[in-house]
Amino acid sequence: MELAQTTALPTPAERIDWRGLGWAYLFFWYFSGLMHVFLQLGGATTSYGLRQATVASILWLAPLLLFPRRTRQIAAGIGLVLWAFSLVSLGYYCVYGQEFSQSVIFIMFESNPAEASEYFAQYFVWWMVPAFLIYSAVAWLLWRRVRPVYLSRRAAWVAVALIALALFAFPQIKNVRRGLLSPAVAAETIQKRMEPAVPWQMVVGYLQYQEQLANMQELLEQNKQLPPVANLVDANDGQPTTLVLVIGESTNRQHMSLYGYPRPTTPKLDALQGELAVFNNVIGPRPYTIEVLQQVLTFADQENPDLYLTQPSLMNIMKQSGYKTFWITNQQTMTKRNTMLTNFSQQTDEQFYLNNSRDQNSRSYDESVLEPFQKVLADPAEKRFIVVHLLGTHMKYEYRYPPEAAHFTDRSGLAEWATDDQVPVINNYDNAVRYNDQVVASLIERFSAAKPNGLMVYFSDHGEDVFDSPGHNVLGRNEGRPTVPMYAVPFFIWESASWRQAHPRDYAAYLNRPWQTSHFIHTWADLIGMRFAGFDPSKSLVGKTFKERPLLVGDPASPKGLIDMRPLLKPRG
Numbered sequence: 001m002e003l004a005q006t007t008a009l010p011t012p013a014e015r016i017d018w019r020g021l022g023w024a025y026l027f028f029w030y031f032s033g034l035m036h037v038f039l040q041l042g043g044a045t046t047s048y049g050l051r052q053a054t055v056a057s058i059l060w061l062a063p064l065l066l067f068p069r070r071t072r073q074i075a076a077g078i079g080l081v082l083w084a085f086s087l088v089s090l091g092y093y094c095v096y097g098q099e100f101s102q103s104v105i106f107i108m109f110e111s112n113p114a115e116a117s118e119y120f121a122q123y124f125v126w127w128m129v130p131a132f133l134i135y136s137a138v139a140w141l142l143w144r145r146v147r148p149v150y151l152s153r154r155a156a157w158v159a160v161a162l163i164a165l166a167l168f169a170f171p172q173i174k175n176v177r178r179g180l181l182s183p184a185v186a187a188e189t190i191q192k193r194m195e196p197a198v199p200w201q202m203v204v205g206y207l208q209y210q211e212q213l214a215n216m217q218e219l220l221e222q223n224k225q226l227p228p229v230a231n232l233v234d235a236n237d238g239q240p241t242t243l244v245l246v247i248g249e250s251t252n253r254q255h256m257s258l259y260g261y262p263r264p265t266t267p268k269l270d271a272l273q274g275e276l277a278v279f280n281n282v283i284g285p286r287p288y289t290i291e292v293l294q295q296v297l298t299f300a301d302q303e304n305p306d307l308y309l310t311q312p313s314l315m316n317i318m319k320q321s322g323y324k325t326f327w328i329t330n331q332q333t334m335t336k337r338n339t340m341l342t343n344f345s346q347q348t349d350e351q352f353y354l355n356n357s358r359d360q361n362s363r364s365y366d367e368s369v370l371e372p373f374q375k376v377l378a379d380p381a382e383k384r385f386i387v388v389h390l391l392g393t394h395m396k397y398e399y400r401y402p403p404e405a406a407h408f409t410d411r412s413g414l415a416e417w418a419t420d421d422q423v424p425v426i427n428n429y430d431n432a433v434r435y436n437d438q439v440v441a442s443l444i445e446r447f448s449a450a451k452p453n454g455l456m457v458y459f460s461d462h463g464e465d466v467f468d469s470p471g472h473n474v475l476g477r478n479e480g481r482p483t484v485p486m487y488a489v490p491f492f493i494w495e496s497a498s499w500r501q502a503h504p505r506d507y508a509a510y511l512n513r514p515w516q517t518s519h520f521i522h523t524w525a526d527l528i529g530m531r532f533a534g535f536d537p538s539k540s541l542v543g544k545t546f547k548e549r550p551l552l553v554g555d556p557a558s559p560k561g562l563i564d565m566r567p568l569l570k571p572r573g
Helices: 018-041 048-066 068-096 102-110 113-123 128-144 153-177 183-194 200-225 267-271 289-296 314-320 339-346 366-377 422-449 497-502 517-528
Strands: 241-248 276-279 324-332 350-355 383-389 454-460 491-495
Touching: 018 048, 018 068, 018 128, 048 068, 048 153, 048 183, 068 128, 068 200, 153 183, 183 200, 200 339, 241 422, 241 517, 267 422, 289 339, 289 517, 314 324, 314 383, 314 517, 324 339, 324 366, 339 350, 339 383, 350 366, 366 383, 366 422, 422 454, 422 491, 454 517, 491 497
Parallel strands: 241 383, 241 454, 324 350, 324 383
Antiparallel strands: 276 491, 454 491
């Protein structure tokens, strides 16, 4: 590299070298922006990362403007750092087609060297070497175009101040308007905006990883200190058993043809309907994944929301009963919001984390769970408990299925109330539901092919209002203004032939029971023939002594604001 260059200082009358400034910016942008261009062209995520990386790249102009005589040396030094970090991001994109994130760091530290080398050997292909060389050569050519841009001392400091305002002060305006500004909030806002750019992807990612790891370790330590359930009895003790729990995401049963929706959104499950026990009146307690699973996977419910911290979880109980436990997830892993999910997953013996995207609005298809599911089915353990957590039909709906899987493209089958603006949204959601049908049915087919002695339960964490409620103007979820579609979830059971023979049960009388997934731990125990202290058969959806209770939705921190959904439900069948 040519590190020596002298240029005479311009007179005040000379114009700013905008072209030189542009080349310098393009050089720095290249290391962050190109990756986001690839992500955009591949339709892998929204434009947020590209926008933020484009803005964040102006930071590196500051030292060039302050020390123009050393422009080439400064650009070379910063460029080498950005190049090294960007190669890691580029390599990860080549392998997984996703953006590097703190979740990747979590996976890296959770993997041993043997696993890491196995992954490298599996995904490394010859064309990566020339791709990296070409990428590096383009960076060198851009550096060759970098030249000093001279400003007066005052103008240089004004420019640097404007850069600092744009990057660090301007993002705080929204926090000020909301009255939320504090050092911690300000730092978090800046981290979020800088993270899409290198080297902040790894720097911020590592800091967030350490923070979330500490939170998770604290939760895990609390969980380890909990005493086991008392008086545990397992009717299947001593015989090979495989039990599968599939948790969906944001899937409203009102958009499933399995539940009478006029569009064929669940053709594969429809074909399996004779093998399924499909329950018609199940709702989730809250419209948020974390809060729902804090109840679903523990003894907590709307009236006792904190029991997940003081009582054993479903994973604890299954391990206590001798099951080898597995967690396969296509949900994000190590994010601030998902720490509790990772905590639950870490309570199992083996985990498969398949979605390491930084942004929730990224493509990560649920079919990725099929391969590890097949692997777990071949595990030699005699008793296996498998949790499969899908990304389901979570917003953005068009990112939940491959473009070639789009089936609904016009108004056919839609209600007359759907406006022209609503049709594409509903089509995307219905396509996501249809793709979810394919994934769930594939799990059943693979499970059935293994000829297990066991069963599979599927339900979604919560629903989604896709203009379905009266007025037809609500999209998404809002706990402050609840509607039935936000909570109406599918729930069905599939049983193997050997399980049905050993555990004959007629579900017909139970299918229209109004029931809430908050009491899932009692239903699960009832289904698999397990008893322990704290089990309440009256809370079991399939129990002979079932007792109908209010179906409370809302924030349990405000008990007076809880709403009983029963009057709004319309039994089917």
